[in-house]
Amino acid sequence: MSETPKIRVRNLKKAFGRKVVLDGLDVDVGVSESLVVIGGSGTGKSVLIKCILGILKPDEGSIQIDGEEVVGMPARERERVNRKFGMLFQGGALFDSLPVWENVGFGLIAAKHATRPKAKEIAIAKLAQVGLGPEVADLFPSELSGGMQKRVALARAIAADPEIIFFDEPTTGLDPIMADVINDLIVKITGEVGATGLSITHDMASARKIADRIAMLYQGRIIWAGPTGEIDRSGNPYVEQFIHGRAEGPIKMAVQV
């Protein structure tokens, strides 16, 4: 790869107390590429994304966004880099005290990119992009079904036209049909704006659908990475076991954590 990757992670380490979660992880995400990181529950997929977003502070290692080192960056600079990001949280993480449109327009108002009326206008446009009508705008998140909440969260993630969008288990907790609808939306939206995507999931159907490239996280490192088409001939016993969902194999589920 000659051009600078959008995201470049090197030797990333993160432990909570004595529990090592990320142990020297390396990963690259190219411009306009969609990388999906797969791995079992509790392997540190969310921790990886939170380190890149700056929500968690890595113990060691380097994270570069567009070639710019963000580990140890001063807060103000960091905020500027963070404006490139959009994030879809695992549980949606919608603000339940605010109506849907204010959720979607929150980042725009906060970054002073738009006044409140303008933000509402943009919010309604973004809601339309994820297939929700303007009548949803004035409802509260608690009044929506799980699938609709995911869509609103997706609209919020893309509201500020981010260059890089993170998806944390976008299909978890949805029925297979709704999951597929969300997958289609993710493909459509990242394609439309040419955004770079970093998703994490343990749902293989979702991974196959949205990924250009897949990487597998196991014991704090990326143990395999390759184009989506090659995942079935990875020749890696860990990947084989994971994609076929077998209990028997080299991966031992930690029953005691």
Place this chain on the structure above:
Amino acid sequence: MKLLQIIGRVFIAFLATTGRLAIFAVSALSHCVRPPFYPRIILRQMIEVGYFSLPVVGLTAVFAGMVMALQTYTGTSRFSAESAVANIVVLALTRELGPVLAGLMVAGRVGAAMAAEIGTMRVTEQIDALTTLSTNPMKYMVAPRIMAGILMLPIMVFIADIIGVFGGYIVGVYSLGFNPSNYLQSTWDFLEVEDVVSGLVKAAAFGFIVTLMGCFHGYQSRGGAQGVGAATTNAVVSASILILSFDYVLTEMFFAK
């Protein structure tokens, strides 16, 4: 050996929490004085802390005033000093009972609610979501609540003082047979500015303690509904203990003058 280990562990945990709390408090206060401010949220919190707590605080104050009048009458009548009742009631209320009772009531009502709300936002990743939307959660969530606490408690205590004196007056006049105008006269005559001001300073300190504890425990909470429950309890208990101990410290400071 086991026992020493346990004592050591508890002591270290205590020191660690104290340190975290101190950092949290300094950071929260510094965000109170640095822009951007969120006037909408500050206003909402002021209404939440002040207006909605008034009934409870007023009710507590009126009964405190009534019981103070009865008890001081019992005491003073033993050495024929009944004329001091009105004076003692107003001193006790402005210097002690007003701020302490209001502080404890608000700890139960507002501190608990803040811990529960912020704790829920923490475990549902809403606080992380704020960070990704160009918003500092300390500034957006914590600073407005702390400002509301520091500003509203003195106002409430001032009202509580008046209501409490009124309670004492009712008992004094209708049950103990004081002359109405004499009672009010002696309430007023011996009251000094410092009595009221020291009570209001205490109130501001307690307002800070209650909101700080609510925010801190909510912010630190981990692990789902159970974690939020624990945060709520801890917020109320620690705020109550701190109110009573700081009450002594502040009284000592005012006493020395």
